[in-house]
Every structure is written in structure tokens, then in C-alpha cells.
Amino acid sequence: MDSGNSLLITGRTNAGKTLFLLNYAEYMGYKNIKINFKTDSRENIKEKSINYFRDTIVNSSPYTTRSLQIANINLSNKNNVFIDSPAISSSISYEQSVRNGMAQTLSLIRENNLILHIIDASCILNYKDIDDVDMAMYKLGKKRGNYIVLANKADIKGSIMGVNVLSENLVGVKIIKISALNKTGFNNVRKILKNRGPFLNFNLGKIPRYRFPS
Numbered sequence: 001m002d003s004g005n006s007l008l009i010t011g012r013t014n015a016g017k018t019l020f021l022l023n024y025a026e027y028m029g030y031k032n033i034k035i036n037f038k039t040d041s042r043e044n045i046k047e048k049s050i051n052y053f054r055d056t057i058v059n060s061s062p063y064t065t066r067s068l069q070i071a072n073i074n075l076s077n078k079n080n081v082f083i084d085s086p087a088i089s090s091s092i093s094y095e096q097s098v099r100n101g102m103a104q105t106l107s108l109i110r111e112n113n114l115i116l117h118i119i120d121a122s123c124i125l126n127y128k129d130i131d132d133v134d135m136a137m138y139k140l141g142k143k144r145g146n147y148i149v150l151a152n153k154a155d156i157k158g159s160i161m162g163v164n165v166l167s168e169n170l171v172g173v174k175i176i177k178i179s180a181l182n183k184t185g186f187n188n189v190r191k192i193l194k195n196r197g198p199f200l201n202f203n204l205g206k207i208p209r210y211r212f213p214s
Helices: 017-027 050-057 096-109 132-144 159-169 186-194
Strands: 002-011 032-038 043-049 068-075 078-084 114-120 147-152 174-177
Touching (some): 002 017, 002 096, 017 050, 017 068, 017 186, 132 147, 159 174, 174 186
Parallel strands (some): 002 078, 114 147
Antiparallel strands (some): 068 078
């Protein structure tokens, strides 16, 4: 099998990043999946059913993801590495594990991988509702390229307004409307990923360090 792309799934807490990873894998035909839970100092690899992971690592509590969660998903006979990353925030948490997770994410954002930026469209009514972190990510992504916005929670009533606000304000980048819960829009994600060639060769075995300013 040929090597494919590495894709960094990023966004704010509770945007639906982990659920997207798991349900996209299921959409691609997987019933079981192997996930590498990777911190700076250790790895914990688990191979379980997608149902198991949905029950154990997806919930509504903030900052549930504290480390990189790395899974391989085959697309068009290419092995794509999906990296579910800890949430980023404009504030610095008191919890060391949350800060370490954000540092991992910020380090990988600076690498030349494809960014899938997930934004919760259901809570956006006007441009003022676009979080500063999401806007900063958009500006960086537009400048660097290899960047796609996934406007999530499109299944929630009223979310179309949020999708429209994002389309009006995040200009010049690809925006795909999805529901990570119901898997709608996944066909459009698949088409985009299928048509992209490989562009990443960084080594996940040694994650570049990012340190918060003191």
C-alpha cells in the first residue's frame, strides 16, 4: 500500500474532532481501529472497536483529549495518517496535561501537514461569534495552504446560519459542511482527500517541541 497524507484534526474544545475521526473511519468501512495515544514521553496503542472508542473517549466534557490520537485510515489504496489533536484555546489551563496537549497541537500546526480545522457552526449567529482562536487558525491556514475548514454540527437546527457566517468571513479557503455525528458531508471530505497528493514527511516519532511563553 502506498503512503498517503498526514492530516491534523484541530479546533477548539467540543468542536467534534474525536467524533469526526471515529465516524469517518466507520464511514470508510472500518469496524475496528488502532489508535496510538501519543504524548511527548510515551505511547499507548489500543486496537478496539469504533463503538468502544466512541463510548470511552468521546464526551461533552471540555479538554477530554489530552494527547495526540493517531490512526491510519486507508483511502484509495493509500495509508492516510489522521492525527486527532488536543484542543487549542486562547487561555492557558492550570492543568499540566492540558497545557502539554496544546503544545503538541501548536507544534504540529507549524509543520507542513494538511489541517482539517473543525468549527462548531451551531453556536455562530454572526461574525462576532467566531472565536479568536478559530480566526487566528484561519488566517494561518490561508497563508500556509493545505488547510480545510469543516463546519460541524450541521445537523443541529439553525446551524445553516453559522455555516453562512463562516463562508462570508473565512474567504479564500475550502469550507465543507458536515455532521460528525450523522456523517453527512463525509462524501465531500472524501472527494477532497482523494484528489490530494502526498505532501508530508515529518516524523511523528519525534514531535517538535512548543513551549508556552513564560
